[in-house]
Amino acid sequence: MALLPTENTFPIIFLLLTIFSLSKAELHAHYYDQTCPQLEKIVSETVLNASIHDPKVPARILRMFFHDCFIKGCDASILLDSTATNQAEKDGPPNISVQSFYVIDDAKAKLELACPGTVSCADILAITARDVVAMSGGPYWSVLKGRKDGRVSKASDTINLPAPTLNVDQLIQSFAKRGLGVKDMVTLSGGHTLGFSHCSSFEARVHNFSSLHDIDPRMNTNFALDLKNKCPKPNNNRNAGQFLDSTASVFDNDYYKQLLAGKGVFSSDQSLVGDYRTRRIVEAFARDQSLFFKEFAASMLKLGNLRGSNNGEVRLNCRFVN
Ligand code: HEM
Ligand SMILES: *[C@@H]1O[C@H](CO)[C@@H](O)[C@H](O)[C@H]1NC(C)=O
Ligand SMILES: *[C@@H]1O[C@H](CO)[C@@H](O)[C@H](O)[C@H]1NC(C)=O
Ligand SMILES: *[C@@H]1O[C@H](CO)[C@@H](O)[C@H](O)[C@H]1NC(C)=O
Numbered sequence: 001m002a003l004l005p006t007e008n009t010f011p012i013i014f015l016l017l018t019i020f021s022l023s024k025a026e027l028h029a030h031y032y033d034q035t036c037p038q039l040e041k042i043v044s045e046t047v048l049n050a051s052i053h054d055p056k057v058p059a060r061i062l063r064m065f066f067h068d069c070f071i072k073g074c075d076a077s078i079l080l081d082s083t084a085t086n087q088a089e090k091d092g093p094p095n096i097s098v099q100s101f102y103v104i105d106d107a108k109a110k111l112e113l114a115c116p117g118t119v120s121c122a123d124i125l126a127i128t129a130r131d132v133v134a135m136s137g138g139p140y141w142s143v144l145k146g147r148k149d150g151r152v153s154k155a156s157d158t159i160n161l162p163a164p165t166l167n168v169d170q171l172i173q174s175f176a177k178r179g180l181g182v183k184d185m186v187t188l189s190g191g192h193t194l195g196f197s198h199c200s201s202f203e204a205r206v207h208n209f210s211s212l213h214d215i216d217p218r219m220n221t222n223f224a225l226d227l228k229n230k231c232p233k234p235n236n237n238r239n240a241g242q243f244l245d246s247t248a249s250v251f252d253n254d255y256y257k258q259l260l261a262g263k264g265v266f267s268s269d270q271s272l273v274g275d276y277r278t279r280r281i282v283e284a285f286a287r288d289q290s291l292f293f294k295e296f297a298a299s300m301l302k303l304g305n306l307r308g309s310n311n312g313e314v315r316l317n318c319r320f321v322n
Contacts, residue, residue: 193255
């Protein structure tokens, strides 16, 4: 068999290359300028209204976007509902705080009236993630658009999300698999400037931590006692937990200041202080909020560039494939 390009195969190779590059076309800030000029206004109004009624919305949406992008790229796979034959991502193990899907549904319903069949759910989620950061006091950036919605969502894939018990090597590896560097990892961990964690994600740090230490020795002692009180053993309050920094509804650099004070909630957060590759970045962000904001916007663009499969669609309802 002749596999070398000949005069006959060349046009075919060219055609394949063209199809490939079209399906992976670059994302664009002005992607919907002609087809849905009201897009960003509609989404922002929806997210703002939802956040006023429910202050948990910004943190939940930011986490939703991260989880979406880390599994099969930013293709709205996290928005699909389970079916009779498939357990979806959103019903996988770490789903407990990924909620507020109704906000995306509301924005999508309004967009289907304004510009039917045009805007992908993946792009809506990317815009809402920017909006919740900006409206919480964080940076604003221009969202690149043109994503397509995936057709596959599997609960078993959530095993690939980083766990709060990971050490720095494992965190670096988890992000590197997605083409994200050490700086991106430390920067995006700053998403924990918003929101809340349930006891289950950190309580092992304050109960019988190791054979030598009852609490994780990297932890500030008073902070550890506070977490112990909030998460007693046994604990029959399923909603108990801890805010991820001391200003959990404000997007600021307090998260990094807390890490330097031994008040990181997750072992993964606290580990960023203990490694020379990450500590200097934590220190820089704790000193300089505007540097953190600039890097966060840049890393969110990179996160948002993680691509899904080639044969995506524009879903009509974010919970179901067409
Ligand atoms: C670096 C690896 C990461 C790990 C190990 C991790 C782990 C976790 C865990 C365990 C929770 C708490 C879940 C619960 O118990 O309710 C959480 C919450 C959260 N995560 Fe992460 N995360 C990571 C990275 C990120 C990134 C990159 C972002 C966004 C840029 C993010 C945004 C959030 C937010 C906003 C919350 C709070 C959610 C809420 O209040 O409902 N996380 N994360
Ligand atoms: C605002 O949010 C509330 C609560 O989610 C909802 O009932 C209401 O319809 C929303 N209003 C608009 C204009 O979206
Ligand atoms: C989380 O996933 C479990 C299955 O692993 C499911 O039973 C539960 O309803 C899900 N919780 C939420 C809030 O979606
Ligand atoms: C603490 O952990 C050790 C093993 O590391 C175990 O032998 C011991 O029973 C545990 N104590 C409590 C109170 O759970």
